[in-house]
Amino acid sequence: MASWESYLQQHRARFLDELVGFLRIPSISALPDHASDVQRAAAWVAERLSAAGLEGAKVMPTGGHPVVVAEWLHAPGKPTVLIYGHFDVQPADPVALWTTRPFEPTVREGRVYARGASDNKGNLFASVLAVEALLKTTGALPVNVKFLVEGQEEIGSPQVPDFVAAHKELLACDLVINADGGQWSETEPALLLGLRGLCALYLDVYGPSSDLHSGVFGGSIANPLHALAELLASMHTPDGKVAVEGFYDDVAALTPAERAAIAAVPMDEAAYKAQLGVTELYGEPGYSTWERTWVRPTLELNGMWGGFQGEGSKTVLPSEAHAKITCRLVPNQDPKRIAALLKDHVARHTPKGVRVVAQTGNSMAYPYLIPADHPGNLAARDVLAELYGREPYHIREGGSVPICEVFERYLGAPSVMFGFGLHDEHFHAPNEFFRLSSFDRGQVAHGKLLERLGQG
Amino acid sequence: MASWESYLQQHRARFLDELVGFLRIPSISALPDHASDVQRAAAWVAERLSAAGLEGAKVMPTGGHPVVVAEWLHAPGKPTVLIYGHFDVQPADPVALWTTRPFEPTVREGRVYARGASDNKGNLFASVLAVEALLKTTGALPVNVKFLVEGQEEIGSPQVPDFVAAHKELLACDLVINADGGQWSETEPALLLGLRGLCALYLDVYGPSSDLHSGVFGGSIANPLHALAELLASMHTPDGKVAVEGFYDDVAALTPAERAAIAAVPMDEAAYKAQLGVTELYGEPGYSTWERTWVRPTLELNGMWGGFQGEGSKTVLPSEAHAKITCRLVPNQDPKRIAALLKDHVARHTPKGVRVVAQTGNSMAYPYLIPADHPGNLAARDVLAELYGREPYHIREGGSVPICEVFERYLGAPSVMFGFGLHDEHFHAPNEFFRLSSFDRGQVAHGKLLERLGQG
Secondary structure (H helix, E strand, O other): OOHHHHHHHHOHHHHHHHHHHHHHOOOEOOOHHHHHHHHHHHHHHHHHHHHOOOEEEEEEOOOOOOEEEEEEOOOOOOOEEEEEEEOOEOOOOOHHHOOOOOOOOEEEOOEEEOOOHHHHHHHHHHHHHHHHHHHHHHOOOOOEEEEEEEOOHHHOOOOHHHHHHHOHHHHOOOEEEEOOOEOOOOOOOEEEEEEOEEEEEEEEEEOOOOOEEHHHHEOOEOOHHHHHHHHHHOOEOOOOOEOOOOOOOOOOOOOHHHHHHHHOOOOOHHHHHHHHOOOOOOOOOOOOHHHHHHOOOEEEEEEEEEEOOOOOOOOEEOOEEEEEEEEEEOOOOOHHHHHHHHHHHHHHHOOOOOEEEEEEEEEEEOOEEOOOOOHHHHHHHHHHHHHHOOOOEEEEEOOOOHHHHHHHHHHOOOEEEOOOEOOOOOOOOOOOEEEHHHHHHHHHHHHHHHHHHHHO | OOHHHHHHHHOHHHHHHHHHHHHOOOOEOOOHHHHHHHHHHHHHHHHHHHHOOOEEEEEEOOOOOOEEEEEEOOOOOOOEEEEEEEOOEOOOOOHHHOOOOOOOOEEEOOEEEOOOHHHHHHHHHHHHHHHHHHHHHHOOOOOEEEEEEEOOHHHOOOOHHHHHHHOHHHHOOOEEEEOOOEOOOOOOOEEEEEEOEEEEEEEEEEOOOOOEEHHHHEOOEOOHHHHHHHHHHOOEOOOOOEOOOOOOOOOOOOOHHHHHHHHOOOOOHHHHHHHHOOOOOOOOOOOOHHHHHHOOOEEEEEEEEEEOOOOOOOOEEOOEEEEEEEEEEOOOOOHHHHHHHHHHHHHHHOOOOOEEEEEEEEEEEOOEEOOOOOHHHHHHHHHHHHHHOOOOEEEEEOOOOHHHHHHHHHHOOOEEEOOOEOOOOOOOOOOOEEEHHHHHHHHHHHHHHHHHHHHO
């Protein structure tokens, strides 16, 4: 056993104590009252990175919640990796549903319960400890390492893209290791290769200048609610495809190998349906459930409203109707082009007698894809296969992690997703926890990944 | 001039004073705090009917706001007419928009301003004064007369149908004169021949058992908002017809004479559009605007909602979506049958992957139609033609007056609509007023109508 692994074992109790201290800081980025806690967490990370042997560790302002940077750049000729994570956490509401209090970390049955335990403090800290173990035992790292740890991930990282753009040299790297992620199960590893992008469209339908009596005027003018229903219905075919003209034009076709890799990922449809409380699955014909949620684009209504929402009847023909739409996008769709196609569709399909205002929302993310055979992924694959004793699944995710595209855009660096959370760990919900076995495994995995990248 | 008309002129100042006193009572049926005021208005009406010379005037309980009855039945061999009106009024909100206070009646420029001035106290009182003038000057009425004046019209008369059903003998009559209505303009009279009926349907669409992340799950299960939009869109053809199977089956065809009568009613489409704030009219192909609002049935969405309605984006795939629908019905549609057809349509067109609960609402009214050549209408036509110097238009209304069908059902009596309000009098809005010229004309018109019916 390499001596850095022994170091990790020897200091296990201290590391857990330190994690507990980190988890005590209620660094909730969404709540202004906790801004000073976010700042405290930033200081904690900077100090801990220094203590681990990293250089130049400091809290840097962004205009919003801060970021922390640090580096160790004494491996000439070796690649530079940027380890990314975040020290802010989700709000803890509803606190009453927690078995133990969210910011009083408690260890039970091999798990540490606290807000942020899995997302992302435990996962992030594992990467720091790997670096410490290597530096304290070997005096060096196998590659050049930088850290960028942020305090605003849970609110969508509003200032981070500009920070990255303004600090390209400070953050310059060959590869990002994103420590904010997970594995498939306790026994099954996964490589996350792709994330969907996002664009948003808001629709406002205007009819008569004021609400009208539906008995007196109904039948003679267009009802904005009907118009909205018709317009929204026009956006899908009855069998579930998106009917917006040009929507699929840029979608990257899946290779047979990609489809085979996705087909190899376990999908228990009965369990999936039971979890969601639905009796049947429904989506674009010709694709599996994982394909529908990972590699096919969607157009989803997030909200729709107009007219009377109270008890009983109110015979009103309302003046307005509204809808909010987000699309999930896949390689090579451009969120700006899709938003434009949606507006074109709205213009072409606006029913008679109403005026529709279509506005692009601020929420926007590019889809992200890293090849399975990228050297970073090959290294991660080797580490995971060694630690789990089996090949990782090649998965994607339906949601969006915009930071990946930000690193790609400003640093030219792809992201290897390398976290050890599991889906049952209640992130963003009461009773969040992190398995101590994952905490241990993450430390070893990060150390091995740095070694493997140093051999590349 | 008949002496009863002289009587009306001689006592004009007193009648206006009395109307002002009646209007001072804030008999708002919708507000529980005003229940005693509704009761006071009932007592006022009962006393005033007695003072006019009617017999048996009394306030009667209904389980809700009361009704007032009175009668004069000393015209053997002559028909019996039931004069109907109401003494309750709409709320006065927003009071700040009134030039003078809603329950401090003010006479300006030949109009009396107060809540209820036109709807219905002024119109109702005119009919009482006609009866008084006839009784005080001739000692008799040309026909047998009953009064039924209610205190819950503005809240949909919830207890009145049962009251009528339970008092068929007390209310037995050959014809109803409904004093709650209006004329076309100051110079153009109208006979209201038909009213649309009503039925209501509430839709609840259920998808997953809780709100879901639209990125993680979007594309794999049905979205209740999409399903609702599709279901609602299926209820109309793109050109504006109702697409519910069987919806038009029972609709009474219009005779060429009926269409000609409607075509003779003035319609200034430019003014109509300007009034409503729309740039174009829209409705069932092949019908004029009056036909669309008066004699063709409609299916109108009154409300629709689900998911996120706040600022910005929330990437939610919501668990539920909802809609409220009312249909306006025409002769010979049955609201219960139409509600059943709507439910059948929903069952047949429920999109895949969701569960839809369709419930019939309590709001229900049968359409109403009285032939233009009914003897009651012929008498009203003669009176109107004499007073206005021109033939009345044969109009209908798009809204519903359920009491007409109640009288038809329980008393077998059709209703002649005989009021003198005008559309600009702000009923249900701030600054309601009634023209004193209409108050005068109404008194004379009711006297002449009773005379004409006595000659029939």
